[in-house]
Amino acid sequence: MGAAMTDTSARPIRTFHPRRGRMSSRHADAHAALWPTHGLTVLDGDRTPLDLPELFGRDAPAVLEIGFGMGDATAAMAAADPARNYLGVEVHTPGVGNLLALVGELGLANVRVARGDAMQLVHRIAPGALDAVHVFFPDPWPKARHHKRRLIQPANVALLRDRLRAGGVLHCATDWPEYAEAMAATLDADPGLRRLPSMPHARPETKFERRGAAAGRPIADLRYTRSSGAVPPAGAAETVVPPSL
């Protein structure tokens, strides 16, 4: 690939908690074996276009999963859906190692694993290139002063919608009722998205879903499709962290 295109103009607001974590030897072995062929490092500000058919070695409908955690649901979905390519992106290193281990153990040829900030990666994906985007149990950031860190907010939704093909699906799930309401309001307000009936069984249960359900929290699945009509260009602007943070 040619020289990297970078945008260093803005420092992004982070949607994730910095978390420590070490890879187990199973994760480290999988990382050593599979990262060169199945891994992708996401660098802040890198705007080099990502060629999805080149990344997967084949041209097939592509699903992006943002914040896959330990990757069990990603691996299960990819195994059950070999005709589509699955690109998972996560910042948590043990999760990256775990998904790579599952890729090796299950022999998944249709999975690629990106490490870094998902919204940085999304900028590198061409408009209309994705068949689906999955955002399962994103960090709820319950305190009002942290709501700006939530992944599902208007500028991010506009960017994700722009990367979907017409008819492509944005599927979000949360166990946090107040975030579910805010998500629905944001997604309903996007001019290029149309709500679909909820289909909770359209995905496997995730680790964080199990935790939420065990704590008695209700699970909300919100599915939207990108309309085929013209939509305003994505408000791809990244916001800047105020100096006080």
Ligand SMILES: C[S@@+](CC[C@H](N)C(=O)[O-])C[C@H]1O[C@@H](n2cnc3c(N)ncnc32)[C@H](O)[C@@H]1O
């Ligand atoms: C609450 S966990 C849910 C994990 C998994 N989807 C599940 O349901 O078990 C949210 C995950 O999203 C990841 N995450 C949050 N913001 C992210 C971002 N901008 N890019 C990549 N991963 C992100 C976090 O590291 C965390 O692992």
